[in-house]
Amino acid sequence: MPVVSQQPLAIITPVDPAKLERLRNLLDGIQNPDIEKNSLVPFPSIKSIHFVRFVLIECDTEKYPIQLALSFDFDGQKRSFLSEFLKEAKDGLNEIYKCCIGYNGDLQQYWNHYLVKVNAFYNGHRGIGAEQVRQEEKLRRAITNYVDAAYLNGTINSQSAKEIKERIAAFIADDASFKWAVIDKSLSPVQKLIFQQKSLVASMAGLIVILILLGFSFTKIFKFLRIPPTLGYLGLFACLAAVVFAVKRKLNKLEKEDVVDTVTPTTRHVKVLMQAENFQVQNQLTHLVEIKPGVFRLLLLKFVLATINFAAKTVFNKGELGTIPSIHFARWMIIDNNRRLLFFSNFDGSWENYLGDFVDKAAIGLTAVWSNTKGFPKTRNLINEGASDEQTFKEWARRLQISTQVWYSAYKTLSVENINNNSLIRSGLFREMDESSSQAWLDRIFYYKK
Amino acid sequence: MTQLHLDDIQGLIKRGYDEMPFSNILLCKIDDAGKFKMWLANVLPTISRGDVKDRELEVNIAFTYEGFKALGLPAILKVPFSREFEEGMSNENRSRLLGDFDPKTKKSKVNGWEWKDGESENTLHMILLMYGKEEHLVENYCSELNLCFSQNGFKIVKRLLTIKLDERREHFGFRDGISQPFINEFSSNNSTKKQSDTENNTVALGEFLLGYPNQYQKLTQSPTITDPKTGHEWDFGKNGTYLVMRQLEQDVKEFWHYMVDQSKSPDGSTNMEAAITLASKIVGRWPGGAPLTCSPYHDDMSMAEKNDFLFEFDKEENFGKCPFGAHIARVNPRDALAKKPKDAFNVASHHRILRRGRSYGRPFITSMKPEELLSKANNEQEERGLHFICLNANISRQFEFVQSTWINNNKFSGLYNDADQLSGTNISDFNIQQRPVTRHLKDIPAFVKVRGGGYFFMPSHSALKFLSEN
Structure with a gap:
């Protein structure tokens, strides 16, 4: 199976306030009673979709326009995806965007105009396309059903792991519906760490080239200025240290002035959010907050998000963000002319578990991001304290969470670990293995082994 | 302090x-x-x-x-x-x-x-x-x-x-x-x-x-x-x-009948020892209390109260002793949920509860010995169970978390459709890791039914x- 690159895409369009109610009803009609059977946007027939959401952004309306956010996680190229999506759902989408300002019937053009830059993007099962996710789950089910039956009729326990694995492979090879699995010999993306190698090597090489070039040019400059190179470099380091020191001072000063938001969310607000939660393995979160005023905070935020984006591609590309194993896709976007930060996430398990993982496993990274936004718990030196003030952080996150009107998942029974594991099962099935590797593979068909 | x-x-x-x-x-x-x-x-x-x-x-x-x-x-x-x-x-x-x-x-x-x-x-x-x-x-x-x-x-x-x-x-x-x-x-x-x-x-x-x-x-x-x-x-x-x-009603009869049905000898006869072992796999401790991790093959009364142990699921020698989804690995996962025990305990310590519950209803049989449970006539309909009571300062981070992220979570520990069979209240599977292949029990009925409950x-x-x- 070709390694697919998943893309985030977000389009945020202004809503005509006069048509807000109509839009709300349309969105509700998509979500309820059964999103998979809705007549407006046939999500299941678009095979390259992972997750989709529509969000009505209607808070702080005296400061900001009412907007409609549409966001996808999909496979392949933006252009071909959008045209496929448009082809499948033209009429329904037309109805929706008629409620937006400035829409003239040309959706492709309209969307292009309102495309939003995604500042940081994380993916928990990199390189595995949506169709592949579904197929590999079918394959695993077939394998476990076969093994269960063989276990019960007692034909399995006297065999070696290698023999059992070969039996399974023969059984699957016999089934025409799994022809794709026989042909496909590619390693699973997690195994190969293709992305890590590619992008790490590329970025390291880039960094070295830049450093050498810088070195050369500085040496030249020093020569030109008739400064001894050692002294020149010392001076350069001193300047750098001074910049870091100045940034830290400025930051500490701002941190002292920060106002912590201790307003608790209303019971009603949380109730509305919870009404959409815990129906399946996965849940979602949409979070919107104003960025603290000033260029300094904005630049810092952009820097942190760029760092996270880079780390997500190079270090955290094997199914865990930090040590959080439950995130399918997450993204941060700076919107509204650099005034607000929008966060979308699709994750496994409950809200409390997800936010708890934020606090227990990733407090530093999250504090680095959200300490640049308003009301966040007290922070020191950008990354300290902040999210580790557990209850204050959770209350802040809940209060600024907003409702997601439409949310679609293309594989709602699977966790991130299931998906990555299934890919490992598939890639090992027709591979020649010795007894101990065969045993490790057999263990894997019932649970995820890291 | x-x-x-x-x-x-x-x-x-x-x-x-x-x-x-x-x-x-x-x-x-x-x-x-x-x-x-x-x-x-x-x-x-x-x-x-x-x-x-x-x-x-x-x-x-x-x-x-x-x-x-x-x-x-x-x-x-x-x-x-x-x-x-x-x-x-x-x-x-x-x-x-x-x-x-x-x-x-x-x-x-x-x-x-x-x-x-x-x-x-x-x-x-x-x-x-x-x-x-x-x-x-x-x-x-x-x-x-x-x-x-x-x-x-x-x-x-x-x-x-x-x-x-x-x-x-x-x-x-x-x-x-x-x-x-x-x-x-x-x-x-x-x-x-x-x-x-x-x-x-x-x-x-x-x-x-x-x-x-x-x-x-x-x-x-x-x-x-x-x-x-x-x-x-x-x-x-x-x-x-x-x-x-x-208030958790326990169906003792159904519980043990299931264990016995799943543990029959090849000739169809009852194998009580196998049934007790299966039930112990579901619990993670033997009836007497000894943890399977420490005493994998038989009950051991000298370990009845043993609680200072780690699961160490990563260690090859521990494979197959205690299932990942066993009751005690879910309600108190110890070192199980992270690579480093220290990290695992750091997370787990945010989700502890103080239990104060008591059983109710007459025991199915007075001796409480599983071996003897099945000898009793099958027609009794008396209700029995556990008045589960726990204390915590933060219900959502403690009790509710344990209930949703550990006990009822089908994806717990990298599994697919597994739940706590001892206190779970929905049909689910249970996996007993063993070699060459995992023993996969499918569609197990719920042995526990909630009769009432509240936050106080x-x-x-x-x-x-x-x-x-x-």
């Missing part, structure tokens, strides 16, 4: 009254707030205390949010109670979180409960937990309350009886209550620490009592009031805690005094 005011907390928070075999739980409704407050003022000196030990009868008291409403408390709240307490366990959104939801019909199962909290006509206001050294002490107290209900301003809606089974077993026949978090402040100076009271098992007092630093070294949000007389702000929650109760708040003595005066 923060100074703990034992004289202000109710006794149940500090201990489970193991030496008092007779216990009743009274579910009550307040009809007349004024009369109730007078009753409360009168009985206040007899309500249990953390620093008093030698009483013959101990009475503990806790309220639902509706109960506080009946007493007019919410009107003067400055900082509210927790949302989950306000909404109650029977709230529809919470029922999905807690597994009290039928995924097939997409409906909450709460409607079928015999009793519950929350906003409804026959909601509960208060719970009285009584413990006595002698049966008649409890009995007399109950009948007196029943007699004087109009004078006391509240009536007993339901009286729940309890039983202490031999060897601290629960109805399926397994030793219970072995693993409890250790709280430094609750251990008296002269008592020596038990072996199991390791650092990993030690949890901050603030996880179980409001007003003290919790496991994050912060104060958990506590309900605060503005005193109507003085206008001062006052921490109503301090020295109080949240109490969670669930157990106030301090000063808060009870305030309630009686305002």
